[in-house]
Each structure stands twice: as structure tokens, then as C-alpha cells.
Amino acid sequence: GESVGLHLPTLSVQEGDNSIINCAYSNSASDYFIWYKQESGKGPQFIIDIRSNMDKRQGQRVTVLLNKTVKHLSLQIAATQPGDSAVYFCAVNNQGGKLIFGQGTELSVKP
Amino acid sequence: EPEVTQTPSHQVTQMGQEVILRCVPISNHLYFYWYRQILGQKVEFLVSFYNNEISEKSEIFDDQFSVERPDGSNFTLKIRSTKLEDSAMYFCASSVEGAGYTFGSGTRLTVV
Numbered sequence: 001g002e003s004v005g006l007h008l009p010t011l012s013v014q015e016g017d018n019s020i021i022n023c024a025y026s027n028s029a030s031d032y033f034i035w036y037k038q039e040s041g042k043g044p045q046f047i048i049d050i051r052s053n054m055d056k057r058q059g060q061r062v063t064v065l066l067n068k069t070v071k072h073l074s075l076q077i078a079a080t081q082p083g084d085s086a087v088y089f090c091a092v093n094n095q096g097g098k099l100i101f102g103q104g105t106e107l108s109v110k111p
Numbered sequence: 112e113p114e115v116t117q118t119p120s121h122q123v124t125q126m127g128q129e130v131i132l133r134c135v136p137i138s139n140h141l142y143f144y145w146y147r148q149i150l151g152q153k154v155e156f157l158v159s160f161y162n163n164e165i166s167e168k169s170e171i172f173d174d175q176f177s178v179e180r181p182d183g184s185n186f187t188l189k190i191r192s193t194k195l196e197d198s199a200m201y202f203c204a205s206s207v208e209g210a211g212y213t214f215g216s217g218t219r220l221t222v223v
Contacts (some may be wrong), residue, residue, distance in 0.1 A: 032209060043115075043202050043214040044154060089154065091212075097167055098144065099204075099212060101154040 002027040004092050004102040012108045019077040021105045023090035028071065032093040035064060035075045037086045038104070044089060047075070077107075085109045113137040115215035117203050123221045124193055132188045132218045134203030140211065143186045144204040145178065147171065148217075154202065160186065193222045 003026045013019045025033075031052040036044035050057045050064045050073075057064050063076040073090050087106045091099040116135040124130050136143050145157040158168040160178055175197075177189045186205075190197055200217040 034212060036214075041217075041219075043117075043216045046213065049210075091154075093209065093212075097142075098156040098159055098169075099146075100156065101146075103153045 002030060002092055002094060002100045004090060004100050008105055009103065010106045010108070012110060013080050015080060015082060015109055015111050017080055019075075019080045019084070019107060019109075021075045021077075021088050021090075021107065023073040023075075023102050025071050025073065025090075025092045025100075027092070027094060028068070030071075030092045030094050033064070033066060033073050034091045034093070034099065035062075035073075036089045036091060036101075037084075038089060039086045044091075047088075080107075080109050082109045082111055113213070115203055115205055115213050117201075117215035117218050119218060120216065121219045121221070123223060126195060126222055127192055129189065129191050130193060130220065132190075132201050132203075132220070134186045134188075134215055135184050136186055136203065136205030137211075137213055138184070140205035140207055140213075142166075142206045142208065143178075143180070144206070144212075145188045146202045146204060146214075148200040148202065150199070157188075157201075190220075193220075195222050198222045 034049040035047040048059045048064045061078045065074045087104045089104045090102045118133045143160040148154045158172045159166045202217045203215045206212040
């Protein structure tokens with residue numbers, strides 16, 4: 001089966017700095033990866049996704065990097081803002097069906 | 112933007128009672144899911160549903176749980192004989208095949 005882990009349970013950054021949140025997965029057959037943001041009392045909110053045929057994808061202020069060799073996924077947030085404070089989860093999908101979530105990294109942004 | 116809608120937002124029930132959590136998935140999505148998140152923990156898969164039947168379920172999804180799509184828009188999770196440890200946030204999600212996973216805001220279930 002698949003297991004998904006995050007490297008740091010918490011991350012504190014200064015407003016305006018860049019944030020990097022990391023995630024590792026175990027199943028080399030995993031082919032679809034998603035980053036979610038979860039604010040207190042709310043459901044996971046889609047941020048960005050990437051498929052296994054890519055190694056980088058950019059959105060607005062966010063970049064996802066995928067290293068299939070070491071089975072590692074990262075989320076980079078540029079110019080982090082107080083509104084980015086939340087718990088961030090990576091989720092992994094194996095050829096359709098369920099998502100397996102990591103433990104989550106709580107991002108705190110200091111003004 | 113299309114949303115997954117869940118009701119109620121908060122449900123308090125006595126131990127041993129049955130609860131039904133309701134969801135309205137995104138209208139053109141064909142795959143439906145229930146996930147659970149115990150306070151402070153990660154989101155855990157419970158069950159996936161496609162073409163009017165369960166396509167996959169986790170070890171958590173035992174005989175206490177059931178899902179149903181009673182009409183063309185609703186997707187429900189029934190929990191029979193609730194236990195204290197069933198207290199959690201329950202999230203409904205829907206997707207197209209292999210993409211577009213969208214989560215609802217969740218139902219907070221409190222078993223007392």
C-alpha cells in the first residue's frame with residue numbers, strides 16, 4: 001500500500017519569506033499528487049496538483065516539485081502572507097480512486 | 112465555482128444512536144468519497160462509490176457504516192450504533208476519473 005509522510009509538523013516563517021513544505025511517499029506507482037490547504041474547521045481546499053509525467057508545476061505564488069527518484073514532493077509558497085497560515089496536506093493517488101493523505105504541516109506566518 | 116455541500120455542519124448524537132450525514136457532490140462528478148479526520152490527525156479514507164456501488168473501502172469502514180445515493184444528487188453516510196470514537200470531522204468529496212477531487216466543508220460529529 002501507500003504511506004505518505006511529511007518532514008515537519010510545524011513551520012514558522014516571516015511574512016514575505018518563501019515557504020517550503022515537504023512530503024514523502026512510498027509507492028513508486030503513485031501517479032497523481034495534490035496539495036491541500038486546510039483552515040481551522042474547514043475542509044481541505046485544493047491548491048495545486050501534479051501528475052507523475054511532470055516534475056514541476058507552477059500556480060499563482062505556489063510551485064509543486066516532484067522528484068520521483070526519491071519519491072519526494074514539495075510545495076513552495078512565494079512571498080508568504082498571513083492568509084497562508086493553515087495546515088497543508090499532501091495527498092497521493094494511485095491510478096484513480098482514493099487519496100492517501102500525509103500528516104500535515106501547520107504553517108504559521110509571523111507579520 | 113462548483114462546490115460539494117455537506118449537511119449538517121455539526122451533529123451531536125448520543126452513543127448508540129444512528130446518524131446520517133448528507134452530501135451533495137458536484138453535479139458532473141461520477142466518483143464520490145467519504146473521509147474522516149479525528150481532531151488533530153490526518154484525513155483518512157473511508158469509502159469510494161462509483162456507478163451506484165462501493166468501489167473501495169478501508170478497514171475503518173466496517174458493518175457499522177453504509178453509504179447510499181438515494182437520488183440523482185445526494186450521497187449519504189449512515190453510521191449505526193455510534194461510539195465515542197466515531198467523533199470526528201467527516202468530509203465528503205467528489206471527482207471526475209482520477210482528477211478534480213473536491214472536498215466539502217465537513218460535518219463535525221460529536222458522540223456523547
